[in-house]
Amino acid sequence: MLIDIIIIRGYLMKVDGEVTTGLGKAAFFLSQDFYVRNFIKNCGFKPYPGTLNVIVPKKHLDKINNVKDNCENIIKPDEGFGAVKYIEATLNDEVMGAIVFPAKSEHTENYLEFIAENKLRDDLNLKDGDIVSIEF
Numbered sequence: 001m002l003i004d005i006i007i008i009r010g011y012l013m014k015v016d017g018e019v020t021t022g023l024g025k026a027a028f029f030l031s032q033d034f035y036v037r038n039f040i041k042n043c044g045f046k047p048y049p050g051t052l053n054v055i056v057p058k059k060h061l062d063k064i065n066n067v068k069d070n071c072e073n074i075i076k077p078d079e080g081f082g083a084v085k086y087i088e089a090t091l092n093d094e095v096m097g098a099i100v101f102p103a104k105s106e107h108t109e110n111y112l113e114f115i116a117e118n119k120l121r122d123d124l125n126l127k128d129g130d131i132v133s134i135e136f
Contacts, residue, residue, distance in 0.1 A: 018128075019053070019129065027050045028049075045117040054134060056134075058110050086101065
């Protein structure tokens with residue numbers, strides 16, 4: 001069962017969602033030097049080449065889209081790659097990382113893509129269907 005909680009203070013939100021398998025395309029993009037350099041510079045970590053995909057309740061999409069639309073953190077990469085908006089975030093009140101909002105995405109709107117320094121499925125022993133909390 002999908003559990004959801006949302007707290008809003010300005011743009012501060014805390015949303016619970018369900019871990020799911022992604023499309024496997026983030027590894028390629030997060031291995032590109034211009035993305036890596038920018039995440040190191042702006043977020044303070046080298047991202048693991050992959051995202052933790054979290055499905056959030058659709059009823060929160062307006063609020064999440066508002067955060068995305070007003071986000072000024074953007075990486076504009078080399079030609080042929082899409083821009084990525086990002087906002088620093090915390091997973092399960094312990095893992096610092098960021099939520100990325102790729103300009104070119106094949107995910108439905110209710111997917112959040114969380115990046116961090118390590119492979120979170122391994123570090124936190126996460127599997128599809130587990131509930132996680134993301135604060136941003």
